[in-house]
Amino acid sequence: MVEQAGTAEPARREELRRGLERVHERIGAACRDSGRDPDEVRLVVVTKYFPASDVRALVELGVGDVGENRDQEAATKVAELDDLRDRLTVHFVGQLQSNKAGSVARYADVVHSVDRAKLVRALDRGAGRAGRQLEVLVQVDLRGAAGGSAGDGAGPGERGGVPLEAAADLAGAVAGSDHLLLRGVMAVAPLGGDPTAAFTRLREVAHGIRQSHPGATWVSAGMSGDLEAAVAQGATHLRVGSAILGSRPPLR
């Protein structure tokens, strides 16, 4: 038996409510500036390092999409939220080792961070074994496109992604898998680079992939610091953590 997570304290709920409100305002303003319909932009709230009680409060505040980046933490959290499971879409957004793919395939609905053929095969096998279909995005490495470097303080190269020129082939491998649905592309803007240049490149890659895979319409781009640039370049999914939940507690 997994214990169910309790609800957050009222003060924390209020903090989350205000964070969400601010981010929705930013998305609304960015959509107005670029003439987009806010309904085309889905907000994925990245809850990594924060407790299941925060996720519960977010669901009560109307959030339907949450993102996680570490397998073990995500598996535990999703289990604690079993009673809410049908109101939640769980997005796995972090770097994923092939040996964790079977686990992720059991609880995630969408995997944003698929960047190599070995991982495609492992996820497909895992989804098949779990009797599930996974929605998949191909993560593209934009370092060549926008200057800057990889890494978010977690170490160089940690952000991952398939090189631009290999993205279409990898998308083909996803599309050809029995238990994976190719939904589109994802990227993290390189640290210190120009996010607009990076997301423009991502938009072009997405366009190229759609020539062969018309259903691959999702573009996952934009975080707390650069969501406006992502909206302007056609992002359909934003992955926002700290602007809603506050700065992350230090890694344990």
Ligand SMILES: *Cc1c(COP(=O)(O)O)cnc(C)c1O
């Ligand atoms: C943590 C994380 C985010 C959210 O980042 P914030 O800057 O806190 O909004 C988005 N995408 C990925 C892949 C992440 O790991």
